Amino acid sequence: MADDLFADGCAFIDEESFPIAEARIPIIDTGFVRSDVTYDVVAVWDGKFFRLKDHLDRFEKGWNRLRMKPNLSKDEMREILFECVRRSGIRNAYVEMIMSRGIDEHGSRDPRRFRNKFYAYAIPYVWIVKPEIQKLGIDLVIAENVIRIPTNAVDPTIKNFHWGDLTRGIFEAYDRGGYTAVLLDSDGHITEGPGFNVFAYYKGRLFTPNIGVLEGITRRTVLELAEKLGIPTKLTEFGANVLKEAKEVFITSTAGGVMPVGKINGNPIGTGKPGEITLLIREHYWEAHNEDQWTTTIDYIKRL
Numbered sequence: 001m002a003d004d005l006f007a008d009g010c011a012f013i014d015e016e017s018f019p020i021a022e023a024r025i026p027i028i029d030t031g032f033v034r035s036d037v038t039y040d041v042v043a044v045w046d047g048k049f050f051r052l053k054d055h056l057d058r059f060e061k062g063w064n065r066l067r068m069k070p071n072l073s074k075d076e077m078r079e080i081l082f083e084c085v086r087r088s089g090i091r092n093a094y095v096e097m098i099m100s101r102g103i104d105e106h107g108s109r110d111p112r113r114f115r116n117k118f119y120a121y122a123i124p125y126v127w128i129v130k131p132e133i134q135k136l137g138i139d140l141v142i143a144e145n146v147i148r149i150p151t152n153a154v155d156p157t158i159k160n161f162h163w164g165d166l167t168r169g170i171f172e173a174y175d176r177g178g179y180t181a182v183l184l185d186s187d188g189h190i191t192e193g194p195g196f197n198v199f200a201y202y203k204g205r206l207f208t209p210n211i212g213v214l215e216g217i218t219r220r221t222v223l224e225l226a227e228k229l230g231i232p233t234k235l236t237e238f239g240a241n242v243l244k245e246a247k248e249v250f251i252t253s254t255a256g257g258v259m260p261v262g263k264i265n266g267n268p269i270g271t272g273k274p275g276e277i278t279l280l281i282r283e284h285y286w287e288a289h290n291e292d293q294w295t296t297t298i299d300y301i302k303r304l
Ligand SMILES: *Cc1c(COP(=O)(O)O)cnc(C)c1O
Pocket: 041, 159, 160, 192, 193, 194, 195, 196, 197, 214, 215, 216, 217, 218, 219, 252, 253, 254, 255
């Protein structure tokens, strides 16, 4: 049963649940002081998790590659995510799970000896682009003053907190009158933006970068829906020109879904309004949130 204390969100830390505003982690946690951490975000829409297994699988891959050893099983983590949502009673939720290198208990800096920590929380659904702004189409800027951190420094396929480049991109977008930014790599290839992947409908095909990005679950859903809808796709490296010359551009994230871009660097894309292909895919994306194949229903009454 939902509990009013938790109505704004519920967090799980060290085997306890907290109302979101009271949730605290130790200040010496290396997830905080070293960004030594991986995380994932899964959405709950109308009381159902969307692609929960895919998010948990990506999360597990991340912590394994960071050589972390959680003291909880994946099934236990999964149950905690359900409990966070259940307690909050939130029907459209943003559910984050975090695996941190955690705490040093031996007075050593040897990362093998840290106690890894699992945290989770559920809060109301987050839109990185609000639906009313999506109607107009986003002003997307291709950043010029910052590049995406090289993949041989930080592996972008492990969802991470190394947001220095992405945050600089956001500030550059604001300085140039844009809404958000997409970053290039050092060779001038389009990568991704703060928490989203990018697609361009260009010469009759849907382009998205094949490397240098987080393999977003929303990105994967779009690729699968495109196949079903008979829209050709191409995973490839491409430069800024493809975005600028595309008929349609959109960005994708668990926090907002399929979000139309209206302008690149201040210049209209296509008609400058959300494009047909974009809207078609967005419609199917939200319909998928109702389909058994993709979703897991939450029993809000049950308690651990
Ligand atoms: C989370 C994230 C995305 C989008 O991934 P989804 O699984 O679709 O939410 C894309 N890029 C970065 C850098 C991210 O952190």
